[in-house]
Amino acid sequence: MAAAVREEETQLEEMEEETGASEAVGEEKEMESEDEGEMEPDGSDAEGDESSDDEKENQAEIQRLEEQLSINAFDYNCHVDLIKLLRQAGELVKLRRARQKMSELFPLTEEIWLDWLKDEIRMAEEESDREKVYELFEKAAKDYICPEIWLEYAQYSIGGIGSQGGIEKVREIFDRALTAVGLHMTKGAAIWEAYREFENAILGTLQPAPGSVPTPEQQEVLNAQLNRIHTLFRRQLAIPFLDMEVTYAEYGEWSDKPIPDSVTQLYKKALQQMEKSKPYEEALLVAEPPKLAEYQTYIDYELKEGDPARIQTIFERAVAENCLVPDMWAKLTQYLDRQLKIKDLVLSSHDRAVRNCPWTVGLWKSYLLALERHGAEHKTVSEIFEKALNAGFIQATDYVHIWQAYLDYLRRRVDFTKESSKELEELRSAFARALDYMKQDVEERFSESGDPSCMIMQNWARVEALHCKNMQKARELWDSIMTKGNAKFANMWLEYYNLERCHGDAQHCRKALHRAVQCTSDYPEHVCEVLLSFERVEGTLEDWDTAVQKTETKLSRVKEQRAKETEKEALLAKQEEEKAEQRRKKKAQKKKAGRAGEKRKAEEEEDDEDEWGDESEQPAKKHRGEGDETMETESGMFSRKAPFQKTSQVPAAQKARAAARPVQQVPHDSSKDHLSVFVSNLPFSLQDPEQKLRDVFQSCGLIEQVRPVYNPQGTFRGYCYVQFESQVFVQEALKLDRKEIDGRPMFVSPCIDKNKNPDFKVFKYSTSLERHKIFISGLPFSCTKEQLEGMFKEHGTVKDIRLVTNRSGKPKGLAYVEFENEAQASHAVLKVDGTVFQNHTLNVAISNPPRRNPSDKPESSRAMGSMMPPQVFGARGRGRTQLSLLPRALHRQSAPESKTENGTLQSRPGEPVQETSATAPQKQMSNADFSRLLMKK
Numbered sequence: 022m023a024a025a026v027r028e029e030e031t032q033l034e035e036m037e038e039e040t041g042a043s044e045a046v047g048e049e050k051e052m053e054s055e056d057e058g059e060m061e062p063d064g065s066d067a068e069g070d071e072s073s074d075d076e077k078e079n080q081a082e083i084q085r086l087e088e089q090l091s092i093n094a095f096d097y098n099c100h101v102d103l104i105k106l107l108r109q110a111g112e113l114v115k116l117r118r119a120r121q122k123m124s125e126l127f128p129l130t131e132e133i134w135l136d137w138l139k140d141e142i143r144m145a146e147e148e149s150d151r152e153k154v155y156e157l158f159e160k161a162a163k164d165y166i167c168p169e170i171w172l173e174y175a176q177y178s179i180g181g182i183g184s185q186g187g188i189e190k191v192r193e194i195f196d197r198a199l200t201a202v203g204l205h206m207t208k209g210a211a212i213w214e215a216y217r218e219f220e221n222a223i224l225g226t227l228q229p230a231p232g233s234v235p236t237p238e239q240q241e242v243l244n245a246q247l248n249r250i251h252t253l254f255r256r257q258l259a260i261p262f263l264d265m266e267v268t269y270a271e272y273g274e275w276s277d278k279p280i281p282d283s284v285t286q287l288y289k290k291a292l293q294q295m296e297k298s299k300p301y302e303e304a305l306l307v308a309e310p311p312k313l314a315e316y317q318t319y320i321d322y323e324l325k326e327g328d329p330a331r332i333q334t335i336f337e338r339a340v341a342e343n344c345l346v347p348d349m350w351a352k353l354t355q356y357l358d359r360q361l362k363i364k365d366l367v368l369s370s371h372d373r374a375v376r377n378c379p380w381t382v383g384l385w386k387s388y389l390l391a392l393e394r395h396g397a398e399h400k401t402v403s404e405i406f407e408k409a410l411n412a413g414f415i416q417a418t419d420y421v422h423i424w425q426a427y428l429d430y431l432r433r434r435v436d437f438t439k440e441s442s443k444e445l446e447e448l449r450s451a452f453a454r455a456l457d458y459m460k461q462d463v464e465e466r467f468s469e470s471g472d473p474s475c476m477i478m479q480n481w482a483r484v485e486a487l488h489c490k491n492m493q494k495a496r497e498l499w500d501s502i503m504t505k506g507n508a509k510f511a512n513m514w515l516e517y518y519n520l521e522r523c524h525g526d527a528q529h530c531r532k533a534l535h536r537a538v539q540c541t542s543d544y545p546e547h548v549c550e551v552l553l554s555f556e557r558v559e560g561t562l563e564d565w566d567t568a569v570q571k572t573e574t575k576l577s578r579v580k581e582q583r584a585k586e587t588e589k590e591a592l593l594a595k596q597e598e599e600k601a602e603q604r605r606k607k608k609a610q611k612k613k614a615g616r617a618g619e620k621r622k623a624e625e626e627e628d629d630e631d632e633w634g635d636e637s638e639q640p641a642k643k644h645r646g647e648g649d650e651t652m653e654t655e656s657g658m659f660s661r662k663a664p665f666q667k668t669s670q671v672p673a674a675q676k677a678r679a680a681a682r683p684v685q686q687v688p689h690d691s692s693k694d695h696l697s698v699f700v701s702n703l704p705f706s707l708q709d710p711e712q713k714l715r716d717v718f719q720s721c722g723l724i725e726q727v728r729p730v731y732n733p734q735g736t737f738r739g740y741c742y743v744q745f746e747s748q749v750f751v752q753e754a755l756k757l758d759r760k761e762i763d764g765r766p767m768f769v770s771p772c773i774d775k776n777k778n779p780d781f782k783v784f785k786y787s788t789s790l791e792r793h794k795i796f797i798s799g800l801p802f803s804c805t806k807e808q809l810e811g812m813f814k815e816h817g818t819v820k821d822i823r824l825v826t827n828r829s830g831k832p833k834g835l836a837y838v839e840f841e842n843e844a845q846a847s848h849a850v851l852k853v854d855g856t857v858f859q860n861h862t863l864n865v866a867i868s869n870p871p872r873r874n875p876s877d878k879p880e881s882s883r884a885m886g887s888m889m890p891p892q893v894f895g896a897r898g899r900g901r902t903q904l905s906l907l908p909r910a911l912h913r914q915s916a917p918e919s920k921t922e923n924g925t926l927q928s929r930p931g932e933p934v935q936e937t938s939a940t941a942p943q944k945q946m947s948n949a950d951f952s953r954l955l956m957k958k
Contacts (some may be wrong), residue, residue, distance in 0.1 A: 083115075096851070099499075125377055127162055131341070161174075175191065251276070262295065265288070347384060352372035358391060380847065385423055416467075473507075474507065518530060518537070695748055699772045717762065742772060758770070792847075801860075801864065806824060
């Protein structure tokens with residue numbers, strides 16, 4: 022047996038020497054060709070100058086990147102750019118150092134690892150260098166579970182089979198590779214095939230020479246090797262892989278015996294499993310990155326199947342392609358914490374999670390809990406916590422959460438049965454350090470307190486009161502809490518009162534409630550009620566009288582303050598009403614002047630209506646569409662005319678066509694609103710709007726009717742209704758919102774009656790914080806989406822770009838850029854904010870639109886307009902002239918302006934309700950009445 026093994030190693034050494042000799046000959050030929058290339062005078066001086074200039078530029082860029090990394094070592098893109106430039110420049114020492122620094126901070130991607138490994142393999146000359154390459158492979162295998170890295174590792178190890186124990190080392194690496202990635206349905210088969218090829222090569226060295234008879238020892242070694250290959254075939258056939266039929270056929274050809282039935286049954290079972298998983302694999306193949314939805318569906322399927330190894334494999338595949346998605350890491354670590362509970366596997370996954378997404382505080386908190394759960398040393402937990410503090414969280418509140426998680430861990434270490442201990446002193450010093458850190462570091466960085474409610478101090482006070490029985494320290498902490506602006510909040514005083522009630526005495530409870538009544542400004546009634554309830558149970562008659570007097574005084578003062586605030590608000594509302602009335606009068610005067618100009622220049626009249634002017638009369642029916650736009654009926658019978666502004670001129674030919682076009686009297690059917698969309702912001706000059714819009718919306722579904730809106734003169738008003746045959750087509754039509762029509766963005770919104778739904782509003786963009794999206798201001802008006810994409814694609818995957826325009830389609834110098842995740846958006850902010858683009862300084866920030874003030878909405882102006890009494894016309898409608906034929910001397914004074922609420926006139930307080938001409942008949946005036954009116958003049 023020993024002789025056979027020695028013979029096997031001797032033959033493998035001969036194979037390795039032959040391979041090394043052929044590689045040396047190849048390298049010698051390459052060196053000769055390079056020398057010949059250097060001797061040939063193909064290069065010119067100009068090319069040499071250009072190359073030297075490029076080298077200088079590269080060196081300058083390398084220096085700039087190194088300086089930037091010295092300022093911010095967590096700039097991921099800067100590390101990648103530096104490694105790329107150093108590799109191009111061939112500076113191997115700096116390149117190795119740069120890669121090592123980056124690997125200490127971040128897990129490296131598969132591409133970066135493979136480039137690094139190939140460079141180190143080329144430079145490895147001695148056996149000690151080979152060991153360093155092995156160490157580098159081990160480090161690469163821990164970052165991500167990548168089949169390509171494991172395959173490269175196994176193939177590289179084959180080159181060392183000539184050393185002592187080389188064959189066993191290769192087999193060990195292959196076995197580890199099968200454990201790590203052997204279940205990968207699309208790439209795992211390559212590891213199995215490489216392993217079988219290696220064992221087949223060894224089998225070839227063990228075959229006896231032709232015509233010779235092997236010894237019993239040689240035959241035993243040969244049979245063992247054959248069994249090893251049989252085992253690999255059978256193990257692989259029991260695992261579902263794509264194209265596993267080829268492996269089954271190959272096994273049948275290789276084996277000199279029929280395939281056993283047990284193997285065939287396992288193969289068929291795996292084949293069925295593969296057919297179930299095949300749709301998920303095909304969905305991943307055709308999907309575009311990041312494939313989050315497809316991976317989540319696949320993970321849900323594997324969770325239902327319940328095979329832990331396969332669940333872990335699909336999770337690892339998902340995080341390898343979405344390494345910067347915190348939610349995916351959170352789901353993986355949660356599964357490992359709750360299901361597998363294997364210490365090494367759990368802790369390594371948590372470590373990889375925080376290295377990939379260091380800005381996510383939830384991953385750090387889970388890591389600390391996992392360390393405590395698996396009994397990690399206190400030193401290790403403290404080191405991880407210090408790394409978390411230096412991770413660079415995005416929000417100030419994140420630091421509160423990580424400190425609370427660490428303080429909870431320290432509290433659980435303390436044995437409170439002892440009066441004093443090392444752990445207790447460490448807990449108290451950690452509380453004090455947390456408060457200093459939040460004040461000095463967090464507030465200076467974010468310009469705000471991350472802990473406005475002083476949760477850390479509250480927890481400290483609870484620990485002192487409950488566990489340490491130190492109420493004096495707890496009261497000192499609560500005094501500090503109240504001095505930080507929390508004394509005006511009732512809930513803070515009640516928290517303190519509850520603490521005193523549980524662990525203090527009645528005297529301090531009474532003192533706390535009296536201070537609460539004096540200082541509370543948000544819910545004083547509740548605090549007064551708690552004080553009275555306390556005295557009803559605990560106090561004497563004198564205490565009760567004092568409490569009643571104090572609460573009555575407080576509540577009367579609060580009532581006076583609220584009355585003053587109400588008067589102030591009423592005054593402000595009245596001022597706003599007066600301003601609105603002044604604006605309405607000015608608009609009416611401008612409109613009257615415009616009509617007078619029309620009458621004087623009737624022969625030169627042009628339709629210069631502004632598309633977005635305010636309307637003066639109420640239409641018979643209005644719908645709310647995009648934003649606060651006003652809609653009108655299709656017939657134009659009750660249409661309103663916008664004030665004349667010289668923004669666009671309609672050609673005379675178009676005016677002639679408009680005059681010749683008959684006005685279609687199409688009544689609006691509100692029962693079909695759910696099948697219709699309202700289209701607005703269209704150009705007045707749109708030729709044949711009905712046919713144009715049919716062409717635009719025909720891709721959405723079957724159109725039943727297109728109803729453009731015209732004024733009584735036959736001029737297109739810039740909006741219309743599109744009615745479909747099914748509500749499904751309406752949803753497709755809404756997707757065409759903001760599509761450009763003749764240079765203007767078309768607004769498409771649901772057809773909703775705002776009289777029935779006054780709060781309905783359509784705005785498809787988020788108005789809250791979006792961490793994966795950035796907001797850019799200061800852009801030149803000529804900036805395009807292509808330019809923005811070119812600017813930001815180097816900082817991450819750009820999913821969408823939106824240039825903000827006004828209603829006429831003109832840019833406003835603002836834009837939103839949506840990235841794949843919040844990490845890329847944060848990097849883009851750091852890199853681009855403050856840079857100059859086309860002589861414009863850009864301001865870049867995470868998208869967080871300010872909250873809209875309801876009082877600033879345009880609805881308020883319409884509400885003011887609705888307060889005016891409606892005008893009543895005769896049976897023939899409004900006349901062409903509004904001139905009064907009654908002498909001014911006989912005009913009655915207008916009644917005081919009354920308010921309108923829900924369509925009815927409301928009189929002012931203290932005034933009699935006056936009937937209008939629409940509701941009550943006017944009293945007939947006699948000749949004596951006319952005489953008295955004339956005598957007054």
